[in-house]
Amino acid sequence: MEPVLDVTAVSMNFGGLRALNDVELKVSSGEIVALIGPNGAGKTTFFNCITSIYTPTEGEVWFTPRKGVRTRVNGMKPNLVTALGMARTFQNIRLFKNMSVLENVMIARHCRTKAGILGALLRSPAVCREEKEIVDRSYELLKYMGLHKFYDEQACNLPYGAQRRLEIARALATEPTLLLLDEPAAGMNPQETESLKQLVLRIRDEMDMAILLIEHDMSMVMSLSERIYVMEYGCLIAHGTPAEVSSDPRVIKAYLGEDAHA
């Protein structure tokens, strides 16, 4: 079986700075994979590379959607990558702040619907049906994420944890094959982190999705993910199961420093 995401030797240079150096990574379908590393290791840059917000300097990113063929996505437009089936959330929340919670999710249905200018002007029955479908499907997703009571609130008025969940709901609305979560538990308390963990597992099981996440919360990473990749200074330094990674001396060194004897 082909991996959903297959990244081969990706490097990214910003001028003279090498932010990513020969990073290789694979995610199979139905798998939860974590990417960890100290701050500034290049994790978010890596996310930006695979979602085509940046074009990697070297290397290739191959993506196999649920019903589709293996496609090279590096250099593609980001919106086409999303349409292909890769959806992401952002480390610093990037909601459409002045729009309602429901509208935030509705926008993400954009790439799965097709009413154009003429459709909008004439409002044919087909367009109305599509519009209703967008509202219904978006509301369903809000309910799935437990956000439906906020549906008419302005997105920026939501509590922080709910904003994080709304970002995930928005990403799910694009019907992805691979969900990329950039520090989903950042700033959450232990209870919220725990419920987020259950949510991620539920999404994987019920929606048949592969999930790649960046996270600093070690207890969450260790209990949630099947495989872990560790980055430091733009290079992969280790990868394997949680048990393997947590006993790897290089990882301990990267996290605790040279002289620590943990």
Next chain:
Amino acid sequence: MNELKKSILVSIWFMFLTFPIMVIRVNSIEKTVVWRWENLALIGIGSFVLSFVWRWALRRKEVSDAVADSGSKETGKFSRMLDNPALRLPLQIGFLALFMAIPWVVTTYQTNILISFLLYVVLGLGLNVIVGVAGLLFLGHAAFYAIGAYSYALLNQYFGLGFWISLPIGGILAALAGVALAFPVLRLRGDYLAIVTLGFGEIVRLLLENWSNLTGGPSGISNIPRPGLMDAKLSVADANIYIYYIVLALAIITIIAVSRLKDSRIGRALQALREDEVACEAMGIDRVGVKLMAFGLGTAWAGFAGVVFAAKTTFINPASFTFFESAIILSIVVLGGMGSNLGVILGSAFLVLLPEYMRAFSEYRMILFATAMVLMMVFRPQGLIPEKRRVYTVVDPELNTAKGGQI
């Protein structure tokens, strides 16, 4: 007491500043100096009162802002009346009937004013798509107005095309020009975009002014035919009324089209573009396509309005499409409320009708205009009628119980 002291300080400062120009008058021929102390007193009292009123108004605004922030959504009587669905249809029909009847009761001069009011409504609504909905600051709207007007004038002069054929052509040409302008400015936002579009507006005007062989240069094009009504020869007054109805129809179509667009999939994409471009792309929206669409959809209306303008005045020259025109249209949008259709209509009523009916103060027009703008920005930056978020209805029996729970 503190406020009083501050106001006194302000008035003393103003008296000092204006002392040389308002108080001393030197007559260099008779070599005398006149001291006009009464002016000093007037300025002192005037600035004291103004500054006091200003402070009082600011304080009141802070209080009302605090009330709004604390969560109690207080809406005025007027907007509550507009929200009432039972009243909406009768209101719409009433306004329509009023506007239909007006040209038969008022003079040709008044009809003309109303035509220009409606033209500005169309222009404002078009610009509103770009500035209000898509959030792209755009200062060259008059250029597209000019493109519409000149395409009718030139097509008529060289190819003898009539008004009704030129109307869609003018709109399409303006939209194409808008899309063409959008290409080089795709990466620009905010102030930079404003400067480029301002430059484009000037380029179009200068082109029209200097390409004398084609456009007649600064002397413009005259004898543009008015639209004919089934070959009937209309008198000037009747033709005016006919044009009034055409503009009215155009304005109504624009209102319907723009509000439908705003509520559609495309409109949501435009709003998302205004909120966050990166997130927009990550959610699968084609940033380039949507931006081009915003420009095209906005400038097309300027093209339509331009064709009608040329037919109405029967004479056009580049002087009608200066930067001042763009600024007025932008002011209509900002004053009325960005993104709000009703706001734009009210805004053009303020900025087009008031100057016409207050010709007595025409010397002070620019001062009043500027004062109104400053006051607006301080006390009601969201515009006369702010954009209302659309409320979607969802059918969910569990919702009410969920709402009752803790948040």
